[in-house]
Amino acid sequence: MSVDTTHITRSALSNLPTCDDIALTHSRKLQSVIRDAIASAGGWIPFARYMEYALYQPGLGYYNGGATKLGGSGDFVTAPEISALFGYTLATQVRQISDWVAGQNGAADILELGAGSGKLAVDLLQELERQNCLPRHYYILEVSAELRERQQHLLADKIPNLKTRVSWLTQLPDQFAGTILANEVLDALPVHLVKWQGNQCFERGVTWVQHDRAGEFAWEDRPIDNEALGMTASALSRLMTPEQQVDFSYISEINLNAAYLMQTLAGILCSGAAILIDYGFGQGEYYHPQRYQGTLMCHYRHHVHHDPFFLPGLQDITSHVDFSALVAAVENTDLSLLGYTTQAHFLLNCGATEILARTPAEDVQNYLPLANQLQKLVSPAEMGELFKVIAFGKQTTEPLIGFAGGDRTRML
Numbered sequence: 001m002s003v004d005t006t007h008i009t010r011s012a013l014s015n016l017p018t019c020d021d022i023a024l025t026h027s028r029k030l031q032s033v034i035r036d037a038i039a040s041a042g043g044w045i046p047f048a049r050y051m052e053y054a055l056y057q058p059g060l061g062y063y064n065g066g067a068t069k070l071g072g073s074g075d076f077v078t079a080p081e082i083s084a085l086f087g088y089t090l091a092t093q094v095r096q097i098s099d100w101v102a103g104q105n106g107a108a109d110i111l112e113l114g115a116g117s118g119k120l121a122v123d124l125l126q127e128l129e130r131q132n133c134l135p136r137h138y139y140i141l142e143v144s145a146e147l148r149e150r151q152q153h154l155l156a157d158k159i160p161n162l163k164t165r166v167s168w169l170t171q172l173p174d175q176f177a178g179t180i181l182a183n184e185v186l187d188a189l190p191v192h193l194v195k196w197q198g199n200q201c202f203e204r205g206v207t208w209v210q211h212d213r214a215g216e217f218a219w220e221d222r223p224i225d226n227e228a229l230g231m232t233a234s235a236l237s238r239l240m241t242p243e244q245q246v247d248f249s250y251i252s253e254i255n256l257n258a259a260y261l262m263q264t265l266a267g268i269l270c271s272g273a274a275i276l277i278d279y280g281f282g283q284g285e286y287y288h289p290q291r292y293q294g295t296l297m298c299h300y301r302h303h304v305h306h307d308p309f310f311l312p313g314l315q316d317i318t319s320h321v322d323f324s325a326l327v328a329a330v331e332n333t334d335l336s337l338l339g340y341t342t343q344a345h346f347l348l349n350c351g352a353t354e355i356l357a358r359t360p361a362e363d364v365q366n367y368l369p370l371a372n373q374l375q376k377l378v379s380p381a382e383m384g385e386l387f388k389v390i391a392f393g394k395q396t397t398e399p400l401i402g403f404a405g406g407d408r409t410r411m412l
Helices: 021-040 045-054 084-105 118-129 145-158 228-238 242-246 256-266 322-328 343-349 354-355 364-378
Strands: 002-004 109-113 138-141 166-169 176-182 194-195 200-209 214-223 248-255 269-283 297-302 303-305 316-317 336-344 387-394
Touching: 002 145, 021 045, 021 200, 021 214, 045 194, 045 200, 084 118, 084 176, 084 269, 084 354, 084 364, 109 118, 118 138, 118 145, 138 269, 145 166, 166 354, 194 228, 228 248, 228 354, 228 364, 256 269, 256 322, 256 387, 269 322, 322 387, 336 343, 343 354, 343 364, 354 364
Parallel strands: 109 138, 109 176, 138 166, 176 269
Antiparallel strands: 002 214, 194 200, 194 248, 200 214, 269 387, 297 303, 297 316, 336 387
């Protein structure tokens, strides 16, 4: 095993905004919880467990801690926060799926996983109401009590006439018919870190190193003793050339939680489709030799850096999505791959420009901001190429319109 305390130099973090004493105390409380967990586990925990504490620890984790996360005053901005055009356009795809399901079962619902601020739900329901195609129920599965409260306030403020259609869940239903949506959910699932060194695989975990009165979290690599993780890591070794396997150090993420989620969705979806939108790649690109330090990122007040030990509980921790792994996870189920493309192609296929055109270009005050927002959603230099859309379904009757052009399944 090896211990690495030089995860990020202090100078690399010196440009990040400072926090006030209240926020710092909050972070130190979470740090203490994680430190105790490490001690109880014998001095080491897998990074996936550290990430779970940092993001989801009740009352202290990033998604349960009370600070603003989304939008200009938060740490990052998602597509629904950028523009209502995102939800309005997505409604076109949801309507097609609802029509299928309604023809088979008589009713179609929507289930959104991790609804963020609730903005996507608001925009989607407003557009479906405009099209006279409201779902019977709009379910939101939200693990964060704090975000759930914010969502409830937003929906009550923006769409009070529709709030009776919305219900919050604490667990997935046993069966579901309709559209399942997950926008930037998979990237926030705790991931395992794996280090390939020569022809061996190690799991990268977290330990606590004490220095006199102070201390810090540090990396420590250990042989993999998680069977599922070991099998996946071994299978991924095939992506490395024989020369690399002889003398090569490569660190990346394996998201077992995403695979488990896909298998669960395959079990509950009886008719309809699941649409997942996130940043990431197919497997060949995800584990490309040049991406030897992985994709792990942290977001703090619109600054991106790579130190997950910085102010735990006050920053987001994410990794890109391996979309090939999602497909592999449902290979032995009756869930079918319906499409895979970029966010730009998906939105344009669903008529984003036509929805923009509902605002006359002559109305410069309203049109130009919307046009600029759409540019951010579809531009290759912004979200258009890095973000992908993948869909899986059951009992589908026709191709999804969101994937009519720009097919990327060859990259899986």
